[in-house]
Amino acid sequence: MNGSPALADELVHVARAIDDAAAFAVLYDHYFPRVYNYVRYRVQDPVLTDDLTADVFERTLAHLDTYRPDRAPFGAWLFSIARHVITDHFRTQRRRRWLSFDGLHRQASPDPAPEQIAAANTVRARLLAAVGELPDRERDVLALKFAASLTNRQIAQLTGLSESNVGVILYRSLRRLRDQLQDILSDEEK
Numbered sequence: 001m002n003g004s005p006a007l008a009d010e011l012v013h014v015a016r017a018i019d020d021a022a023a024f025a026v027l028y029d030h031y032f033p034r035v036y037n038y039v040r041y042r043v044q045d046p047v048l049t050d051d052l053t054a055d056v057f058e059r060t061l062a063h064l065d066t067y068r069p070d071r072a073p074f075g076a077w078l079f080s081i082a083r084h085v086i087t088d089h090f091r092t093q094r095r096r097r098w099l100s101f102d103g104l105h106r107q108a109s110p111d112p113a114p115e116q117i118a119a120a121n122t123v124r125a126r127l128l129a130a131v132g133e134l135p136d137r138e139r140d141v142l143a144l145k146f147a148a149s150l151t152n153r154q155i156a157q158l159t160g161l162s163e164s165n166v167g168v169i170l171y172r173s174l175r176r177l178r179d180q181l182q183d184i185l186s187d188e189e190k
Helices: 005-018 019-041 046-062 074-095 100-104 112-131 134-149 152-159 163-180 182-188
Strands: none
Touching: 005 019, 005 182, 019 046, 019 074, 046 074, 134 152, 134 163, 134 182, 152 163, 163 182
């Protein structure tokens, strides 16, 4: 290879590359095809291979001053960085699963459809308006029963009414609301 460092000159290029971009470029040119092929074999996606290979050389340049030739040859150190980059990529992918835009288009949302939300909002608004038309005592008993989730006995103790009177008020209030909202209820049953 033209301009590629021989094994003996590799340490010289590594030492120079810490401060000299041209020396790092010689190492880059020498190792790029091998690192690229290694990453491509592991991830099997050309675009992702480009990104991860760039990340390998970026990390190599950032940590070049930590390289110790007595521990391992430069190539082995470089490929250990490549392995870490790929492992980090797969680890993050397991944490968050991505769907393609096509997959998102076909993926059903767990949320209700906008039409259902609009219909529910309409029903809720009509129900609140109908409850607002009830006398104060009936609204109070309904609120204690359904909003506060109290029993008839607890409502009776709070209001000073008898337990059976609370039951009658609830029954009549709900019946009045059902009659007022009959058109909505019949639409939902369809």
